[in-house]
Amino acid sequence: MEFPPALARKYGKNGEWDYLPCTPECEKKNEQREWELSRREARVASLKERSGLSKRMKGYTLASFKPYVDRSAARAVERVEAYLKDWEEMREAGRGLFFCGGVGTGKTHLAVAVMNELIHRRRVPALFVTVPELLDNIRETYNVPGRNLDDWMEAVKNADLLVLDDLGAEKPSDWVQERMFVIVNHRYREALPTIFTSNIGPEELPRQLGERTASRVIAMCEGIKLDGRDYRETARNEGA
Numbered sequence: 001m002e003f004p005p006a007l008a009r010k011y012g013k014n015g016e017w018d019y020l021p022c023t024p025e026c027e028k029k030n031e032q033r034e035w036e037l038s039r040r041e042a043r044v045a046s047l048k049e050r051s052g053l054s055k056r057m058k059g060y061t062l063a064s065f066k067p068y069v070d071r072s073a074a075r076a077v078e079r080v081e082a083y084l085k086d087w088e089e090m091r092e093a094g095r096g097l098f099f100c101g102g103v104g105t106g107k108t109h110l111a112v113a114v115m116n117e118l119i120h121r122r123r124v125p126a127l128f129v130t131v132p133e134l135l136d137n138i139r140e141t142y143n144v145p146g147r148n149l150d151d152w153m154e155a156v157k158n159a160d161l162l163v164l165d166d167l168g169a170e171k172p173s174d175w176v177q178e179r180m181f182v183i184v185n186h187r188y189r190e191a192l193p194t195i196f197t198s199n200i201g202p203e204e205l206p207r208q209l210g211e212r213t214a215s216r217v218i219a220m221c222e223g224i225k226l227d228g229r230d231y232r233e234t235a236r237n238e239g240a
């Protein structure tokens with residue numbers, strides 16, 4: 001390949017560029033770049049370590065999601081891409097996403113894909129929690145005196161990005177509902193983005209979570225409906 005004329009003039013004949021010795025200045029720059037890269041990799045690894053994601057979920061990315069399985073999946077991917085593109089704005093406004101739809105339609109996959117992309121691209125401290133697990137932990141602190149969940153609860157309340165998976169799967173008692181409200185209300189007030197997945201639609205949320213929690217969830221999220229087939233079954237049939 002020919003050098004552009006300006007470079008050819010500067011460095012004499014074509015190709016000499018390759019043999020230019022690296023000045024101490026550029027060596028320093030390279031070292032710094034390498035150091036920054038390794039620091040970035042270490043940061044990504046540590047964010048993944050603390051993300052609460054299982055081994056399987058670390059593979060839930062946009063690249064591994066097939067958008068053409070049905071129209072709603074394709075549309076959902078478009079909206080996820082737009083969300084990632086506008087992340088700085090979304091973060092500032094505390095905007096999240098609410099994936100709803102039937103079993104195996106890809107809700108958890110897409111919610112986790114957003115997390116994985118933001119950890120890799122922007123090194124966002126993100127946390128994945130399933131709501132049933134969260135409720136179990138809340139109940140335990142109620143039943144087991146002395147059990148202290150404060151640190152974990154603070155992490156859930158304050159994560160830069162929180163994924164709450166399987167919202168509304170069960171109708172919690174008033175006491176547990178109140179604890180859920182504390183988390184959701186905190187994230188709403190502090191404008192911290194939260195991504196929810198749920199088998200139930202927004203219209204059923206008030207009955208399941210109480211009106212005050214449901215109203216905040218709906219206010220801070222863009223709803224994305226997935227109405228395709230159960231992908232677990234599709235994958236089984238394809239594999240057979």
Ligand SMILES: Nc1ncnc2c1ncn2[C@@H]1O[C@H](COP(=O)(O)OP(=O)(O)OP(=O)(O)O)[C@@H](O)[C@H]1O
Pocket residue numbers: 060064065066067069073101102103104105106107108109110197199231232
């Ligand atoms: N369009 C897709 N392309 C590739 N894999 C998919 C797709 N949709 C779902 N999957 C895979 O199918 C499995 C089920 O998807 P996922 O767990 O996201 O479903 P879900 O909607 O959260 O279901 P549930 O309501 O049971 O929690 C996962 O292993 C996921 O990676």
Ligand SMILES: [Mg+2]
Pocket residue numbers: 107108109165166197
């Ligand atoms: Mg799920």
